[in-house]
Amino acid sequence: MHRTIVNVILLVGLFFGLIVLASGMSEWRLPDNQQGYAPQQPIAYSHRLHAGELGIDCQFCHTAAEHGRHAGIPSTDVCMKCHKYVTSSFDVLQQEIKLADEKKRKPETVISTELQALYDTLGLDDPKQPIPDDAKSIPWVRVHNLPDYVYFDHRAHVAAGVTCQKCHGPVESMERVRQFESLSMGWCVNCHREATEDGINGHAVKASTDCATCHY
Amino acid sequence: MRSKHRPTVRRATIERPLMNNESHNKYWKSLAERDGSRSDNGVNPQDGSPFAISRRRFLEAAGFTLSLATMQGCGRTPTETALPFVQQPEGVIPGRSQTYATTCAGCTAGCGLLVKVRDGRPLKMEGMPEHPLSHGGLCAIGQALPLGLYDSHRLQHPLKDGESAEWEGVDQLISQQLSDIESGGEAVRFVTSTVTSPTLQSSIDNFLERFTDARHITFDAVSSSAILDAHEQTHGSRVLPRYRLDAAQVIVSFGADFLGTWISPVEFTSAWRTRRVPTVEHPEMSYHVQLEGRLSLTGSNADRRLRLAPDEYGLVLSHLYAKLAQRAGESLDQDDLGTAPIADDELTALADRLWAARGESVVLCDSQDVAVQVLVNGINHRLENYGKTVDIERPSRQRQGNDGDVLELIDELNAGKVAALFVAGTDLTHNLPDRDGLAEAIGKVGLVVSFSERLDDVSSLAGFVCPDHHPLESWSDAEPVDGVIGLSQPLLAPLGDTRSVVESLARWSGNDDSAYDILRANWEQSIFPRLESEESSPFVRFWDQSLHDGYVEVAPTTEAVGEFQADAIKPIGDSPATDDCLSLYSKVGLTDSRHAHNPWLQELPDPVTKVTWDNYVCVSPAKASELGLSDGDVVRVESTGTDVGLELPVLIQPGQHDRVLAIALGYGVKGTDRFADVGPQWLEARPTVEPGQFVGKNAAGLIEPHEGTLHYSRGDVSITKTGRRHELASTQEHHSLEVPARVAPPGAEKRDVVQETSLTAFAEDPTSGTPEVHHFGDVQLWPEDHPKTGHAWGMSIDLNACTGCSACVIACQSENNVPVVGKDEVRRQREMHWIRLDRYYSGEGDDVDVSHQPMMCQHCDNAPCETVCPVLATVHSEEGLNEQAYNRCVGTRYCANNCPYKVRRFNWFEYPHGDELQNLALNPDVTVRSRGVMEKCSMCVQRIEEGKIEAGRLGEPLADGQVQTACQQSCPAQAIVFGDMNDPESAIAKALEGPRRYGVLEEFNFRPTVSYLRMVRNRDADESGDHHDHDAEGGDHV
Amino acid sequence: MNLAIITITMRREAIMSEPTNSRRPPLVTGDKSLGDVTRDICAPMDARPSGLWWAAFSVSLVALLVGVAAVWYQIATGIGTWGLNKTVGWGFDITNFVFWVGIGHAGTLISAVLFLFRQKWRTAVNRSAEAMTLFAVMCAGIFPLIHMGRTWLAYWMIPYPNTRGSLWVNFKSPLLWDVFAISTYLLISAVFWYVGLIPDLATIRDRSQPGWRKRITSFLSLGWDGSARTWHRYETVYMLLAGLATPLVFSVHTIVSMDFATSVIPGWHTTIFPPYFVAGAIFSGLAMVITLMIIARKTMHLEDYVTMKHIERMSLLMLSMGCIVGLAYGTEFFMALYSGNPYEQFVFKNRALGPMSWAYWTMVTCNVLVPQFLWIKKVRTTLPLVFVIVILVNVGMWFERFVIIVTSLHRDFLPSSWAHYVPTSIEIATFIGSFGLFFTCFLLFCRIAPAIAIAEVKGAAHLKKRGSTTTPVEEQAA
């Protein structure tokens, strides 16, 4: 009798243990593999909205991708190019204008929560003010991390005609950016092999698989 | 932002004065710059890490700097934040470096400098190829500047009586005292090292103007005062000639180490090199004779080297003068001169050579005896060298020290006549004899102000220390040679609350101008008018162009040079001395005490002795056996009859004169006890500096003031063995190409690692000097599976051009993040330098030949290291490079064992990277290797990759010379050529075609891609034979 | 007739058919029955350990702990805690590795090779020799592991599927061959040892009272019941294992020698290395086996099983190996001279006359000169003398590896990079630790497992029938 109870308890424990293990397995990755990493950002910037819906070119903001190793996170004044005026979503702004029209008053500035966060970081009371000298930068959380001994150069890939999506995935459909690919060495090397074999967009490229291409 | 199209560098100038903190600068290169004016961070300069805050700001602003945030609770790896600029500065691309032109201030030679600045950090110093003096070379000191910049021991604040103070208060107190002195008419003395900066000079002049008794005294720690004094006697003008070695066919140097430390080594090396490389078409080269007591770097490169004690220079010069006079048709009585210590036929041959090369020869001498220098002038005059190889029309300003003034100052100080003493750019008390007496005398001075960057010896005596900027932080200029003016611009905002001397002087004269304003004003007033240009352009254009170029050539300030005064020449007929003769010298890479705080330079092996981290007494092998000394025995060297002396370990130096004891100056510097724990700390580790000691000992106490100059050699010294030992840290144990006789296989006593031939043999047969070995040519054991169809990188090193100056070692260290390991690790033969400058002695008896051979990874096509690596961490690239993937290495050291050149370096420990400020000098393009990983020369693959990627971006093929390795770029002698061997038009392809090419150990078919060009000595074939009958183990100091 | 003599013969058929009137001394002395054999051999397991055992065990354990501390410090701090430098990249580490691998060879040799040659006298020593192999290879395996700068990444030596674009390993590297050779050798030796142990474990199981020992032996003996059918297959497999282990022994030290022979370093790059190393390995292994057997014989009172005959026989084998090794030393010198390669010539002159000549002459004295005394029967039958000689051979063989590794490296091609090598305290402590590990394991083995193969001794010796006065063969003959 006693033994049976113990056995039942053990069985139930095993069952739940397996469930936990199975759910863990679904997220199981090799160590250092950050695929799927999508950290919360200080400002919920939507790539889906900007790059997808509005169709802004990647390099409009990430200007350095063409010229430098790092694609670069746009400086805050790039945001302010538009968001000096665009303080909230179009619908809300339209509504406010309509409302103001109805009430026969000047439309008020409506600021969305996310943009308020942007202005707060910059220390702006009013988006139309110039950016103060002691403005802080936004502490974006880096999504795509490569180990320190890997030297990836955006320049080379942009010059070769590799699309951003090849490595970063469909960013234009991501609300919050996540690491789409594994970014493992094998993944890099395979792409280099394929590119050398098949070329990129029809033109031949030499994507070396020498160690020193990335490690030095 | 302007940029002129140049093949190799992109330059930009900073148009806005960075110093102007109060201005409206919206764009800042760094937060440190932005906050540069903040003076309230209240950090004690003695504090271990005073940069904690400013570094943080600095980093934050450095474009795309990523800082490690805290571990996220559920994250797998630490979260990294990426902080963008708030407003993107124009032209700044994260991760890309920009090159700025400026002037090197490592010494007074004033070489042109290109500084790579990345993300707001000056990272790498490069020579400026267009510079009229340095021609693209840069010495070890110049290469090591970043470490001086990112030095946490630099003063962060002005000090008042040793306490941290505010500029405002300091200025007030000093101004007050100065006005008292001014009204009292008391004496003001301003001591500087040689001032090459016209702006600083005029600032000092302006500052001193208001005092009735004010003098500016120039004191050089290693002075050439006698040369200037001699010219005052012979030419009526106190000038230092500019020696044009590129015009000299015969160079005779009496002790002048012009390739190593004397006046302007980079300029001289570059000029010397122009006539040292014979080709098949022109099998000619200059003839270089060195007469010296110790074995200097220059002597090691001479065609003929004669051992001569410094106190005999006068006698030999007199004989030489007499012989030349004879040839000129004058008869001069030689008999009362006494016997020359050099064989007469030797001297006659020398005189013949010189006479034949009249106007194309030069005699140099480093003696501090004015009479000797007058003789030198006489000889140069007689050889018609003035105006040709010895230029006093456009003289050098690189050494202006006036020892007479200094000695006078000491008297004044002792007499208590000085009311205010300003010391800039030199550690006065450290570099003069009788330090304690001088310190006491300085104690009598009411106002002592030091401008030192660090708390050096004289600063510790000063009431006020007003720290100057690091040269890379300040606006300045330099006129090393009359008419060649370099401009220095700041590459980053000052890291500490320091102020340039110019600005300090202006403040105390009641002027609020910034250094930039003063400099620009001075250029507008004094330099711009000297511009020899037909078309008149506005000053702004001239200024912008000068700033962009980094230097400008203008008309010399012509000083009337008088007629040659032949009657000044008085032959010196002393009979040869018999006592020991002390020779104080300065060491390549350190010179005087200025760079003693630079661990790269402290760990740089002396090019000749290969010793690091110490100074020592060099004695000849004969002397050593006479006294029963071996390397590391501590001896006491004492000036006879006084208690002035010091105890140092002994180093047996082949090729040294038996009477000469040589000790390096510039050691025992205050504050160098900081290096006690510079290396890895573990159970058996011995500290680099013993507690309570400094690196080496200060030998300045033995400098002898004599007849108005400071003599670095003296005859009245004695040497005694103490019985103690101090193990020197040398990077080379065995010093000869010859293997020890006891174990030498018959017929193979000498190894053909360095191949050499004589000029006459070379003229007859350009391939002469090729050893008779089994040479398998290019026969391959297995079919060629690896054709190199793209690039095939290769390098050649011309042993004839290479002087062994070791600039490449530091260039490589700076470029490739090579760690400093400390004295104990060097003792254990574990230095990490990727380039080893092998130095071999050869030859019979006491006169030795020296060969220098830079040895780094040879990138063998059949690399023995690659085969043995179990994990494929070192493999061959398609472009012929031997790659080392640090992250794959597990550290079996098998590859290092199997490397026939022993050029692989293992990370025995996690080398300290605790100094966060110093870490800013690390090159972000190169991985910092961790413990347990093998590393070695990568042929600067990061530069190759950058070159290829940039060429790809621009859609252009990679041009020859677009990618330069760090060592190649730095080499003052342009001995190193690097490039694509598959490009038939490339410099490397052409260099490899020559008859002098050989590969080290190529008979083993390792197929090294680094080739050497055989050394040719300007000798007759019979003079430089193989020295197989080398007696016993003469050259073997194991 | 209470002859109580079990005959021994060197020929296979003799054991079956010609046991009588042999002039050879007995394999097992002292009038033993089968039961006696079991009891005698199991006695150390049943008895409480003697004071001597405890003393030896404590010393070994302390040595082991010293070694563990040294290794821990080294791994935590860096390889720099060893006296190596940029020129001499291997010193004590690989010297010890080759030394221990060499010792590991005699075990398998005695077990497998002598088994194949039907040398019945091996039964007295094969179990402990196999154990010695196992422990020696364990000690050996530790050194290549800890000699790595990044020990924690040692698994990169194994070709496992990975995410690095399938970056495998370098099968051209002799070090990788080593990984395979040493691990194969360790595994096969362990299996060989264990398979041999199964019947004995069953014997112990069956004579044990219920308790932990019975439980453990029941588990490990795999349900062995002594069935003739199983014995039949068992013999086949044992023979196969012996057949596999024999070339394995030779291959392992051949591969170890290739670490050096395939390199380019003068003094390493030598074609003679494989046979030279194998002979050296057997030589050092025999020396170690004799050392251990003399100690075990004394301390565990196994004089009846490990007879003087065994010692003498092994001494002779050792003597011949010593001569082979001496020949190899001479050949190396000759080849250097004959090659005309000045670098090669230099290395050998430097060995004999250079700064490390003391190590070279220690090696020659211990390995070549000292064993010559074994020509004298008086010497090889005097235990203390044999003991001294085998100890010296152990020392000499260690120095042989030291000489090969260090003197070749310390002065190679470019005179500029010549260097010295002086071991640090950490290295010495690690070396001591390896002895600690070896002896700790061995002493434990003596306590918990039958030090002599019970079944094999029984099988090899015709034991008298209990209660009978004649040997069975005599009876048969009658």
Added chain:
Amino acid sequence: MSDRVLLASFDHEDDLLAATEAVRQKGWRILDAFTPYAVHGLDHAMGLKPSRLTWVCFICGMTGALGMLWFEHWTASITWPIDVGGKPWNSLPSDVPVAFEAAVLLAGFGSVFALFGVSRLWPGKKPKVVYPRATDDRFVLVIDEADAAFDVPSAERFLQEFNVVETMERTQ
């Protein structure tokens, strides 16, 4: 059909051998024999066929060698050819040592595990103890009594000739 067996234990292997031979000649079925060590000739006496484990060993060894050779070739020349020391992509001589080791490893483990499999040996298996001293100093012959002609007392008598120490009957 009876499941009874007769156990005869001997003190000496020669007795066992002789008895086995005789019993087999008599036509009785020998189920098994249990001995403390491998008795040479018993397999013949019992009429056992040579073991086929040698084939297992051979096949495993060949698999190891060929498999490893193929793997080495594949890694070095096909999946990622990397220039190592200028050597040809597939340098067969350097593949031999590892292939050999793999062969030995597989052959050794293969035959041992085959032995365990065929002989039904596994860790913790309860041995059927037919006779407790069979692993110490007794040799036991197990004869099947199923034969109709089998008569226990006569068998015991017959075995006396071979110095049988003890006989007993057991059910299987």
